[in-house]
Amino acid sequence: MKAMIFSAGLGTRFKPWTDHHPKALALVNGKSLLQRNIEYLQQHGIREVVVNVHHFADQIESAIQASNGWGSKVYISDEREEVLETGGGLLKAESLLGTQRLVTCNVDILTDLDISKLIGFHEANRPLISFGVTNRPSSRQFLFNRSMQLCGWKNNSTGEVRMSRDEHELTPLSYSCVVVFEPEIFPLMRKHGFTGKFSLTDVYLRLASEHQILGFDHSGDRFIDVGKPEAVEKAQALFR
Numbered sequence: 001m002k003a004m005i006f007s008a009g010l011g012t013r014f015k016p017w018t019d020h021h022p023k024a025l026a027l028v029n030g031k032s033l034l035q036r037n038i039e040y041l042q043q044h045g046i047r048e049v050v051v052n053v054h055h056f057a058d059q060i061e062s063a064i065q066a067s068n069g070w071g072s073k074v075y076i077s078d079e080r081e082e083v084l085e086t087g088g089g090l091l092k093a094e095s096l097l098g099t100q101r102l103v104t105c106n107v108d109i110l111t112d113l114d115i116s117k118l119i120g121f122h123e124a125n126r127p128l129i130s131f132g133v134t135n136r137p138s139s140r141q142f143l144f145n146r147s148m149q150l151c152g153w154k155n156n157s158t159g160e161v162r163m164s165r166d167e168h169e170l171t172p173l174s175y176s177c178v179v180v181f182e183p184e185i186f187p188l189m190r191k192h193g194f195t196g197k198f199s200l201t202d203v204y205l206r207l208a209s210e211h212q213i214l215g216f217d218h219s220g221d222r223f224i225d226v227g228k229p230e231a232v233e234k235a236q237a238l239f240r
Helices: 033-042 057-066 085-092 115-125 185-191 200-207 231-238
Strands: 002-006 048-053 073-078 102-106 109-111 129-134 140-144 150-155 161-163 171-181 213-217 223-225
Touching: 002 033, 002 085, 033 048, 033 057, 033 102, 033 109, 048 057, 057 073, 085 102, 085 185, 085 200, 109 171, 115 129, 115 171, 115 213, 150 200, 150 213, 185 200, 223 231
Parallel strands: 002 048, 002 102, 048 073, 129 213
Antiparallel strands: 102 171, 109 223, 129 171, 140 150, 140 171, 150 161
């Protein structure tokens, strides 16, 4: 199984570090976010990883080369011309990811969600997509029915709601950015007209009306979004 780590973002919330470096190379207890996520995947037997690059791409490529991929085989998906967000980035990397089931994660998320358990959940239920969620405060949340099937999305800051399925008694849960996809995701994205720059959130909400997309609740696991410099200190307390 291969994985993709989304690492191409501009990191605007992580200034001033990202004025001169990519966020992927920000350090938490002496290890970069990229190294930590590569080693996280290794813990679950995943040693072939696609990393997309845009902002200070040369620095990321140099770090991977100097470290010999921290023990993994790393493929570069080059987005230097235009950062494509998560959905566009995944679609661009299709040829590097092959035709097998795959895992994705975000470079600025640190968690101890058990990927092996997530994959086991996915294999038992056989959806198109399974992703980790937790019961924690967030500005945006996905909405699930009693079967943990994705039905919609809500922006808690603006009140905007987008629905894929007309159901009631929905539970809001927050996205953990660790995802298992079946390889059919690629032809389905093309079938529905996705191209260029777009978010995986849009993909999930478009496909959830016709396909099973499930949330895997791992509430209680360690989780932190290292999206801002002030989060580094908290991350260092959680992840040694």
